Amino acid sequence: MSDREFGGSDDLSLPKATVQKIISEILPSDLAFAKDARDLLIECCVEFITLISSEANEIAEKEAKKTIASEHVVRALNDLGFNEYVEDVQETALEHKESQKVTREKKQTKFEASGLSAEELLRQQEELFGSARAKFDQSHAASGPA
Amino acid sequence: MEGYPSYPPQGGYPSNQRNNSYPYPGTYQTPVSSGPASVQNSQSQQSLSGELYGSQPSSQLYAHQAYQPPTTRQLRSYTSNAYNQAQQMAAMSAGPAMGTQFGQSQIEYVAAPYQQSYQPPHPQTVVPATVTAAAHQVIASDVDAPSERVAKRPIQHVNIKTKFPVARIKRIMQADEDVGKVAQVTPVIVAKALELFMVSLVTQAAEQAKVRGSKRITAAHLKLAVNQEEQFDFLSDIISKAPDIPTAGEGNGKAAASGGNSDGGNVNIIEEDGAPPKKRRGRKKKVSSDDEN
Numbered sequence: 001m002s003d004r005e006f007g008g009s010d011d012l013s014l015p016k017a018t019v020q021k022i023i024s025e026i027l028p029s030d031l032a033f034a035k036d037a038r039d040l041l042i043e044c045c046v047e048f049i050t051l052i053s054s055e056a057n058e059i060a061e062k063e064a065k066k067t068i069a070s071e072h073v074v075r076a077l078n079d080l081g082f083n084e085y086v087e088d089v090q091e092t093a094l095e096h097k098e099s100q101k102v103t104r105e106k107k108q109t110k111f112e113a114s115g116l117s118a119e120e121l122l123r124q125q126e127e128l129f130g131s132a133r134a135k136f137d138q139s140h141a142a143s144g145p146a
Numbered sequence: 147m148e149g150y151p152s153y154p155p156q157g158g159y160p161s162n163q164r165n166n167s168y169p170y171p172g173t174y175q176t177p178v179s180s181g182p183a184s185v186q187n188s189q190s191q192q193s194l195s196g197e198l199y200g201s202q203p204s205s206q207l208y209a210h211q212a213y214q215p216p217t218t219r220q221l222r223s224y225t226s227n228a229y230n231q232a233q234q235m236a237a238m239s240a241g242p243a244m245g246t247q248f249g250q251s252q253i254e255y256v257a258a259p260y261q262q263s264y265q266p267p268h269p270q271t272v273v274p275a276t277v278t279a280a281a282h283q284v285i286a287s288d289v290d291a292p293s294e295r296v297a298k299r300p301i302q303h304v305n306i307k308t309k310f311p312v313a314r315i316k317r318i319m320q321a322d323e324d325v326g327k328v329a330q331v332t333p334v335i336v337a338k339a340l341e342l343f344m345v346s347l348v349t350q351a352a353e354q355a356k357v358r359g360s361k362r363i364t365a366a367h368l369k370l371a372v373n374q375e376e377q378f379d380f381l382s383d384i385i386s387k388a389p390d391i392p393t394a395g396e397g398n399g400k401a402a403a404s405g406g407n408s409d410g411g412n413v414n415i416i417e418e419d420g421a422p423p424k425k426r427r428g429r430k431k432k433v434s435s436d437d438e439n
Contacts (some may be wrong), residue, residue: 012321014314021308022341026348031355032362033340033348040365040388044372044381046169046318048343051380053319054338057326067327068319070335078340092338096331114320 020059052076152206306345310337350375 023033033041051067055076058067070093071097077085114121266321316333319325349365355363365388372378372385 011387012318014318015311018310019310019344022306022310022344023348025306025308026345027352027363030361031352034362034364036388037351037363037365037368040368041344041351043384044347044368044378045340045344047381047384048340049315049318049336049371050322052339053328054322055324056332057322057324067329068325068332069329070331073332073335080380082339082343085339085433088342089338093331093335100330146207 012046014045016042019045051080053079237270306341310340315340347371347378 018036020033020038023038023041027033052073053076056068056072059075059079060066060072063072064071070090074086074089074093076085077089116124148169178428201215245366312333315337316328319328319336347368354367354370354374355361358367360367369385369388372381
């Protein structure tokens with residue numbers, strides 16, 4: 001949530017340190033990247049994001065979809081001449097979907113792992129309610145007269 | 147809002163149990179009477195609601211449910227209307243006061259009647275037990291999944307370990323007023339595309355610097371790289387404010403360098419003087435240096 005620190009309008013940029021780190025990962029160590037070049041690069045990156053998202057948004061709107069999905073981004077990349085990114089991007093999308101599946105199925109387990117039907121669970125809850133009510137009544141009965 | 151006025155039966159659920167365990171906020175108690183006639187659009191839903199809440203006592207529904215517990219997974223396999231409606235209703239009925247367990251049981255509650263009357267010709271309907279078993283198998287294999295994914299990563303040919311903050315990218319995307327909702331994957335893949343874009347742009351700027359015999363990549367090199375590549379045409383507005391590479395004379399170069407860096411024109415000049423012989427040589431002998439390379 002460190003992202004939240006930069007509230008307001010001037011947060012529409014990428015973190016400089018992260019960008020610098022990525023640059024140094026790309027470049028061989030004997031090459032330096034000037035600060036002004038980095039700032040310009042960040043601007044270019046933001047422009048790239050904006051370009052892709054507005055193109056993807058248009059594609060999504062044409063399909064009467066309210067949410068921009070991965071296929072819209074992929075098509076936007078194709079339309080804008082970034083075809084060579086598509087393969088990697090799709091791979092990333094798949095990876096992400098896999099990881100999502102994992103968490104989703106884990107969420108399911110909680111119910112399934114209980115091995116109880118919905119009926120049984122409801123009954124258990126009723127029992128809990130009952131015992132809580134009894135406790136509440138008891139304490140009231142105790143504290144009431146006093 | 148269409149499906150749900152019909153959802154809670156008129157006068158509440160027949161059994162006390164239901165009433166207690168589903169503490170609906172007042173808004174959910176919309177009377178049914180106005181619902182079916184005006185709001186409901188599909189016949190199947192109409193007949194269903196009749197079956198569900200009119201003729202059939204709900205205890206029977208539960209009995210049916212107990213015999214054939216449909217799983218959420220099974221529900222997902224229906225691509226039919228019934229599935230969508232069930233999901234819609236389930237989503238809407240998942241009231242704020244409801245716990246996870248009840249949210250899930252809710253889905254089943256809605257699902258059971260559909261299953262009964264709709265009978266989609268899906269093979270899985272008949273064997274919910276195996277479906278559940280399959281689900282468990284997948285769950286069991288989840289334990290191995292993360293390590294597998296970690297192992298996959300280094301194989302990717304771009305060896306960028308640092309990742310862009312996905313939340314930030316999402317916000318940059320949504321800074322555009324037109325952009326509404328964005329799927330969860332979308333910023334992730336945009337981040338990937340951005341990474342590839344950066345690799346390509348930085349590499350080309352590095353090439354420009356190399357050609358000009360500079361070890362330091364400046365905004366001017368970036369500009370050259372952008373101008374050279376058709377793919378980067380969309381950056382021309384941004385890049386136009388960058389200094390030109392000092393091709394047209396050294397004065398120009400120095401002015402541009404200091405102009406591009408407000409905090410230290412002097413520093414830049416000094417730096418340029420430090421590395422300058424190289425740079426100037428590379429520039430002036432552009433034609434000959436091309437031969438060298």
